[in-house]
Amino acid sequence: LSKGECRLHECGLSVENPGDNLILRPLSADDYDKGFLQLLGQLTKVGEVTKEKYLERFHAMQSCPSTYYLIVIEDVELAKLVACGTLVVEQKFIHDIAVRGRIEDIVVDNSCRGKKIGKLIVETLILLGKKLGCYKISLECKDPLLPFYTQFGLKHEDKQNYLCKRF
Numbered sequence: 005l006s007k008g009e010c011r012l013h014e015c016g017l018s019v020e021n022p023g024d025n026l027i028l029r030p031l032s033a034d035d036y037d038k039g040f041l042q043l044l045g046q047l048t049k050v051g052e053v054t055k056e057k058y059l060e061r062f063h064a065m066q067s068c069p070s071t072y073y074l075i076v077i078e079d080v081e082l083a084k085l086v087a088c089g090t091l092v093v094e095q096k097f098i099h100d101i102a103v104r105g106r107i108e109d110i111v112v113d114n115s116c117r118g119k120k121i122g123k124l125i126v127e128t129l130i131l132l133g134k135k136l137g138c139y140k141i142s143l144e145c146k147d148p149l150l151p152f153y154t155q156f157g158l159k160h161e162d163k164q165n166y167l168c169k170r171f
């Protein structure tokens with residue numbers, strides 16, 4: 005994203021200035037030691053993930069060009085991640101060989117709620133998806149988070165249902 009585009013966020017924050025002591029950047033290999041998995045643990049079950057396994061998955065994602073966009077917000081004073089989010093860009097044949105975006109694994113650390121950094125993460129991923137040419141972007145969320153996500157213009161689509169099978 006260019007600098008001009010990054011300033012446009014409605015939440016009053018910007019990619020260049022997400023708040024005191026905070027930086028927004030892509031996920032890095034070092035983030036295992038900055039609490040990335042503990043952050044994800046506030047969303048769902050993470051399980052036992054060693055640093056070796058983390059790095060293996062990190063590099064596997066990195067080797068898929070133009071697909072995984074994982075962003076984080078770090079408190080640089082604490083060297084600790086306080087928020088994260090992912091945009092996955094899926095290649096399609098439909099819509100003239102389009103790509104579509106999925107927003108995944110959005111988490112804001114419990115200690116940082118109310119600072120609008122969740123908004124900054126989601127707005128950044130939507131802007132990125134748009135810039136990358138996604139013809140649509142979707143996400144799944146639990147009922148209490150509907151008001152949070154609908155503020156970005158995401159909505160239930162008529163005649164579309166979210167179905168899931170777990171293993």
Ligand code: 16G
Nearest residue numbers: 048049107108109110143144145146
């Ligand atoms: C939420 C997340 C989704 C995540 C899932 C994990 C957002 C917008 N949605 O639906 O990305 O993968 O929770 O829950 O962050 P699960 O472990 O029950 O699949």
